[in-house]
Amino acid sequence: MTVEEVCALDAADPLRAFRERFFIPEGLIYLDGNSLGVLPRATAERQRKVVELEWGVSLIRSWNDHGWIDAPQRIGAKIARLIGARPHEVIVADSVTVNLFKLITAAARLAPDRHALLSEAGNFHTDLHVASGAVEAVPGMRLEVKPRHQVEEGIGPDTNLLLLTHVHYKTGERFEMGRITALAKAAGARTIWDLSHSAGAVPLRLNEDGAELAVGCGYKYLNGGPGAPAFLYVAEHLQEQLAPMLRGWMGHAAPFDFTDDYLPAPGIARFLAGTPPMLSMSALESGIDAFEGAEMDALWEKSARLFDLFARLVEQRCGGHGLECVSPPEAERRGSHISYRHEHAFEICQALIAAGVIGDFRSPDVVRFGITPLYLGYEDIWQAVDRLAQTLESGSWRDPRFSVRGKVT
């Protein structure tokens, strides 16, 4: 496949215009949208306004006058559209970690006779870390961690909660949300889904799939900016049953009555805790607004094509260099990134960055390329693999400077 052929695919891409909504540095192929999405152009302008006018001029009045106080619900409702949920089932708050703590501790107490929180070995580690702490908060609870292929059979009569990441952060493997949620439910367990590597790229139908509880990340495919606040989802029928253990004034039924007694807000708002970081909240809203007019199914179709192109080009051009694709070939079994195992994944990743292709190293031996259908094109994929092939063929990655590790790898 020639570069001309892939450029023709870009020209025919019905989603091509969305790329113009983003600032992509000249010459850079950014395949790291699943670690930090690029800057939407509208965000830069919007942040100036939020800082210089809403904060600078309107000051405290902006909580009412510029809708700051409603932001968690308003942005949540916009995310709901992207994940197949109803507007009042999603709220933006805190981080994925903190939201997981809220959901685990609240949901586990609904079934006090069941004591296991089951998760996957090799799950994104913050999920396991927060789970290991959250079980300490609920009498008798314990964390069980099983290899991926034993998770389903691990659901038993003592399983209280199943905590799974929908798309695996490293391999991109995807769980079948509907089937597994139903399987767990049939065994009397509830499932919490982590959508961090799904929301904004992979089709999600939380309501249709019977999902009851979920969290997700704002700074990856949602383009909300570094460390953007996260979201959480609670199905309508469960909201009033859950009593948050981690609770605060923003989740109170009447936060400005300043009463000593805690009375949870109706619905999803009870999962708010402290005051939200408005500058970061506002950037998240701009990021999600960049999806306006895009249908998730069309985005997913494009993601799958970009993935297939990547995989095919690597096969054609990088054979014999020891790259082993660890992401599923079938679109319905994977997310929106493609990962390769290689003994020198770290050095290859660094050499690629120096060559203007940003992917992610994931310890100990994986290089990962995020495919963001909203702003990436076919030529990007072609150029990325071209530079990867050159890096491997030339052995440029052996330069000692590419083995120097930063704090964040």
Added chain:
Amino acid sequence: MTVEEVCALDAADPLRAFRERFFIPEGLIYLDGNSLGVLPRATAERQRKVVELEWGVSLIRSWNDHGWIDAPQRIGAKIARLIGARPHEVIVADSVTVNLFKLITAAARLAPDRHALLSEAGNFHTDLHVASGAVEAVPGMRLEVKPRHQVEEGIGPDTNLLLLTHVHYKTGERFEMGRITALAKAAGARTIWDLSHSAGAVPLRLNEDGAELAVGCGYKYLNGGPGAPAFLYVAEHLQEQLAPMLRGWMGHAAPFDFTDDYLPAPGIARFLAGTPPMLSMSALESGIDAFEGAEMDALWEKSARLFDLFARLVEQRCGGHGLECVSPPEAERRGSHISYRHEHAFEICQALIAAGVIGDFRSPDVVRFGITPLYLGYEDIWQAVDRLAQTLESGSWRDPRFSVRGKVT
């Protein structure tokens, strides 16, 4: 006292130059710095750079290249100087609410035979709400809430933790940190101090006062912007003893090793949980940098003078209108705001806002004026009381539009 006389005080104020570091809207007297500090001029410029260059151009590389990953510790160390702590004893993370949850659940478990978390009735309500949830996470724990004058005698053999707000959000009353911390300690209890209405205005000497645990707010006197991340303090000798129940990857000893097992980071970093909201973090750092060159004792001396001027002018000019000062007259017993009780506090507050003086209504009957010594001057106080006197004398607050309540009051 004439306006000329107060202007002379401004001219002689050695801290006057700090005002130039802030953007204060023309004609506005902003006495709400203890709800949301004003915008530092440097922040506007810095935020553009963070959004447009660090995020927009450097993208994911900024975690290393622009020091994002060290921000919680770096900003924490800057706050430490303002509160009398050592640099490695303070870290920036999450919200006050979430940080309280972390400290309560971790510290309570150090003394499993003691079951009471004692706090003050009428404490800032999020402190009571989060405490009421956190005690559910620790077997046998309960929340005891006593009137302020009974708190000291309420410390008993079953008291595990004492949770107090150093300066009361409504009245401005200040607890004696050193004496009470020692009193609790002698009874075998640990104290958690909430410094939200202290940090950046009131002198704090956490180390000297033997404080072991504290949290505080970034968006009030620290000028960190709306919903700025909060901070937490743990005295060096306690850090390694505490095992956070709410834990996540950013508090792991090796977050980028992606290991399933949780191993807390050495020292204060273990109290990080998820990824920090960098845009809001960065604004907080700029806000704290605006203190550079200011000594806390000098700031406090000025705060006390501004307070005294306010109180004296109100006595002289607003007598007979039913305002009752609820803040202590003695500087060492109070914080940096002055509050008045009035049957129509809400309407008076709204009328004052319309007259260009922003204070805070605090339910059910208090109007509160925050005195931010870093950027307020003597003339500001004079003008504020002048407009207050006019509002009361004219009865302009009786206009029905001033009784309309927003979501945030």
